[in-house]
Amino acid sequence: MPRQVDHVGRRRLIAEAVCRLADERGLEGVTLRDVATRAQVSMGAVQRCFRTKEEMLVFALEHVGERISERVRARLVRSPAQSAGTALGHAVTEVSLLGEEHRAEARVWLAFVAQAAVSEALAGALRSNYAALHEAFTRLVSEAGEGTDRAVPLDPRREARALLALADGLTTHVLVGHLTPQEAQDVLHTHLTGLWEQPGPTSSRP
Template sequence: MPRQVDYEERRLRIAEAVCALIARSGMEAVSLRDVATEADVSMGAVQRCFHTKEDMLLFALEHVSQRVSERADQRIAAASTPQAASTLLSHTLAELALLDEASKTQAHVWLAFVSRAPAGERLPAVLRDTYGKLHDLIVWLIRYGQDTQEIPEHLDAVQEAHTLLAVADGLTVHVLAGHHSPEVALAVLQRHVDHLLR
């Protein structure tokens, strides 16, 4: 059993190293040698954990997605009204948009993966799946709000989710580019959520 724990811990450490390299120097900086150095493991350890560079990159992407999901759950749990649809939507979208300083590395990494998608083989499918799950989550939150009568029933949850996900994704780019501050971006997201509640 300890060997399995070590293996999983090493894979996570390598994923963190991949993310750090991408955030600092871009996707081009990700080589087995540089990842091994960043993770403080041997190249052989990296190769034992991941058969190909693409496997390593996809695991790092899944790791980022998992961390964003965990932070959204924590943020919702800490909210004063965690069961309100408006709270659930606002906090979930804020985490998906990766707007705060703690999320900056993940935002850089996420956008690096998105920009690499057209050239990848398996990456586009992983991103489609991830975006599909995010869309489904937002649809569910909107329908939950409709069930609790916080959101009008006549609104099309699927179409509203398309809009909210696109706005959150776009704001990630605007904040990273310095076009908007995180505070302005959060206000934009909140206006979109408030629009649903009318």
């Protein structure tokens, strides 16, 4: 009886190999041959899973995005009684990849972002990932804003866009050493706190 091949498992194994190589060399250093060697499969096995290198890279990017999203979901499930504001803070922190344990993942993520500037296939995958995160952040901002008494109500979709941009920016600043992880956490905390504070009166010019 022919041996059954777990194609889903093999594709994930190859995606992990892509990520390890991207962490070490950047995406320009990722070749099908090196991926096969790192994943300990044949070149033929890689080519049966992915028709092109671009298809392989798109799957690897989606694999990383799903891994981050799964951590966000797990963080929220672990503390179901937390406020929406606290949940939002946890979610943005996970997406920012500020912890030392996520440093390699941050390098891989930014390598994909850089390559997406010249690859429409990768750009499309990134847009889908950002769209899903934007919807999740929008919901959390909306729920958290319901418990505040602001003269100017929050625009949840706009604030969600700002948080996504802030998360990506903090990832970059920590990775290149412009900010320490703690400084980045302070920036994030200050921004989130400011969302729920009542804005003061604006001064008028004479």
